[in-house]
Every structure is written in C-alpha cells, then in structure tokens.
Amino acid sequence: MYRLKAMTPTVALAMVLVACGAETTEPTPTLAPLVATTIAMDDMATDSTMNMEHDDDEHVFLFGEPAEESAASRVIDISTLDTFRFTPDPIAVRVGETVTFRVTNDGVVPHEVVLDDQAGQDTHELEMQEMTASGNMTMMMDEANGFSLAAGESKVLSWTFTEPGTVYLGCHQPGHYAAGMVASVVVEP
Numbered sequence: 001m002y003r004l005k006a007m008t009p010t011v012a013l014a015m016v017l018v019a020c021g022a023e024t025t026e027p028t029p030t031l032a033p034l035v036a037t038t039i040a041m042d043d044m045a046t047d048s049t050m051n052m053e054h055d056d057d058e059h060v061f062l063f064g065e066p067a068e069e070s071a072a073s074r075v076i077d078i079s080t081l082d083t084f085r086f087t088p089d090p091i092a093v094r095v096g097e098t099v100t101f102r103v104t105n106d107g108v109v110p111h112e113v114v115l116d117d118q119a120g121q122d123t124h125e126l127e128m129q130e131m132t133a134s135g136n137m138t139m140m141m142d143e144a145n146g147f148s149l150a151a152g153e154s155k156v157l158s159w160t161f162t163e164p165g166t167v168y169l170g171c172h173q174p175g176h177y178a179a180g181m182v183a184s185v186v187v188e189p
C-alpha cells in the first residue's frame with residue numbers, strides 16, 4: 001500500500017502530461033515525461049475507471065490466466081536462440097488447457113519471454129524501448145506472464161488458456177522483437 005500512495009503524485013503528473021501531449025503533436029522527449037507517461041498508460045490500459053488505488057503491477061489478460069505449475073497437464077519445452085527465434089514455433093494449445101512452458105535460453109545473450117496478445121506485446125515493446133532510450137535497465141523483472149533469461153538459464157511459466165485465437169511469446173530485449181523474435185501460440189477451440 002505504501003507503494004500505491006507513493007505512486008499517486010507521479011500518476012497525477014503523468015495524466016497532466018498525457019493531456020497536454022494529446023493537444024500538441026509531439027511532447028518534448030525528455031526523460032521524466034517518457035517514464036511518467038508509460039506509468040499512466042499502464043493504468044489506463046488495465047483499469048478504465050482510473051482508480052488511483054489500482055495496483056499497476058496487475059495486468060488483465062483476455063486470453064487466460066497464470067496457473068500453478070502443479071495444475072498443468074503437460075510441459076512444452078521451448079528454447080530462445082540468438083538467431084532471434086523461439087523454437088518450436090508455432091505452439092498449439094487448447095481452450096481450457098493448462099500448460100507449463102519450460103523455456104531455456106540456449107543462446108549466449110540474454111533473452112526474455114512475454115506471453116501476451118498483440119496489444120500486450122506492443123505495449124511491452126514500447127516500454128522496453130523507452131527504458132533503453134532513457135539508459136535505465138533493460139532486463140524485465142519476473143512477471144505473471146513472463147521473465148528474462150540469462151544465457152543457459154531455464155524458467156517455467158504455467159498458464160490456463162480460456163479463449164480461442166492466437167497469442168504470442170515475444171522477446172523484447174533491444175532489437176530482438178523487431179528482428180522477429182516472436183512465436184505464435186495457437187489456442188484451438
């Protein structure tokens with residue numbers, strides 16, 4: 001809770017900046033507004049009520065939800081490669097199925113795995129680009145829908161898929177996503 005109170009002035013400032021930015025063609029690209037705007041956009045994307053008590057770490061997923069590893073009916077082994085690819089790709093799952101993705105970085109540079117729909121991938125890519133531009137750290141923290149992987153590292157992500165369609169595993173290390181480091185997860189009805 002202390003964190004939410006601490007965030008409130010920043011979010012309020014960001015909202016003013018966003019409001020200003022909407023009226024002009026290009027907000028001044030200084031560091032502080034970029035970071036603040038990212039926070040504000042997160043809140044707007046996940047909470048239409050703009051509730052200031054909302055935890056900005058919470059992310060609403062339209063295609064499923066995180067699951068306990070013990071609930072998974074199968075394990076799908078995935079590798080991240082320095083050729084900016086995931087293998088295998090595509091990956092097929094079924095609606096209602098809970099699976100564990102066991103992802104291993106078989107490359108020598110850091111990679112990451114973010115499970116999300118196209119909008120989520122776009123948002124995360126923008127956040128990573130802004131962090132890179134600002135000179136801040138570019139390794140994402142472990143989240144409900146993803147993590148970063150050092151060379152040789154292996155982590156698991158368990159997920160229950162609830163809607164048919166195609167979602168994605170994306171790597172948003174600088175330049176990787178643009179180079180095509182995204183795999184399709186086809187959720188079959």
Ligand SMILES: [Cu+2]
Pocket residue numbers: 080084110111112171172173176181
């Ligand atoms: Cu990568």
